[in-house]
Amino acid sequence: MDEKLLKQLYELAAAFGKIGLKPVICGGLGIYLILHKRQSELETRATNDIDLILTNQQILNTSHRQAIAEIITNVLEYRVCEDGKYFMFEKGNHQYLDILTPPIDYVEVEGFRAKIVKSRLHGYVTPEAQFIQEDIRTISLSDLLTDCKEAEGLEVCVPSLTNLLILKLFALNDRDSGQRQDDNKARAHAFDIYTIITSTNLQDYKEGRQFLSRHSDSKIIHKTISIVESKFSSDNGPGWTRVLENTIFYPDLSIRQKREKIRIAQTRLTRWFSKDKDV
Secondary structure, eight states: OOHHHHHHHHHHHHHHHTTTOOOBEEHHHHHHHHHTTSOOSSOOOOOOEEEEEOOHHHHHSHHHHHHHHHIIIIISOOEEOGGGTTTEEEETTTEEEEEEEOOOSSSOEETTEEEEETTTEEEEEOGGGTTTTTTOEEEEGGGTOTTOGGGTTOEEEEOOHHHHHHHHHHHHHHHHSSTTOOHHHHHHHHHHHHHHHTTOOHHHHHHHHHHHHHTTTOHHHHHHHHHHHHHHSSTTSHHHHHHHTOTTSOTTSOHHHHHHHHHHHHHHHHHHTOSOTTO
16 A cells, blocks of 8 residues: 555544544545455555545534544645535645545535535535444554554544445446446446455354344445346446456456456355345
């Protein structure tokens, strides 16, 4: 992982820590954080930005909302991006920070924007993050920044593997076709889905099945299962085709060997999101 990105994460965690909060990181960096100690045949995909998701608990407190806006715009000196006012920020040498939120009832929402602090800090409303606080993981930065004494005691949070899969499945579906089609982003999201599902273990699976059972009536879960069925239910489905299009996907293997890898992942993913309660 890029050292500049980890330093950016450290600065964010240190600033949040001063107000008694831990940043919740999703996206490519979140995947790296939750999987970095696990053995994998493939490295997690490189990323150059931080996706920060502000939870309901963090936003519920008015003083916290104001403090988070102060951290981003003043303490850490991020500048708002003109094409993503108040939810996309950058600073320094191509350091990017995107702000997301789950659906929030008590904050003014206009279109896809939750106006956390008007004309200062917005969040991109992400309905599929509705259950983002459940089974959340805590990551110690001292495990990542072993040479940084200041990182001792600093922590960030990462969504559960099931929540990360849900976020990535929605992102893939959004970019695979239609008006927002973006082939490069679709490939990236598909690769992330492969990376997550092939890094899981039995305990992760059991936790995920319990999560899905708790929310079996949720429209978000129904939509997630629909995406898996339409994009990933067969080993030659459009989602797996996107994985195969990645040049970093086992470049030294034959197509037959690659498809065998896909078949294993396909079995895992469809079982994870199966409607059958007995799997």
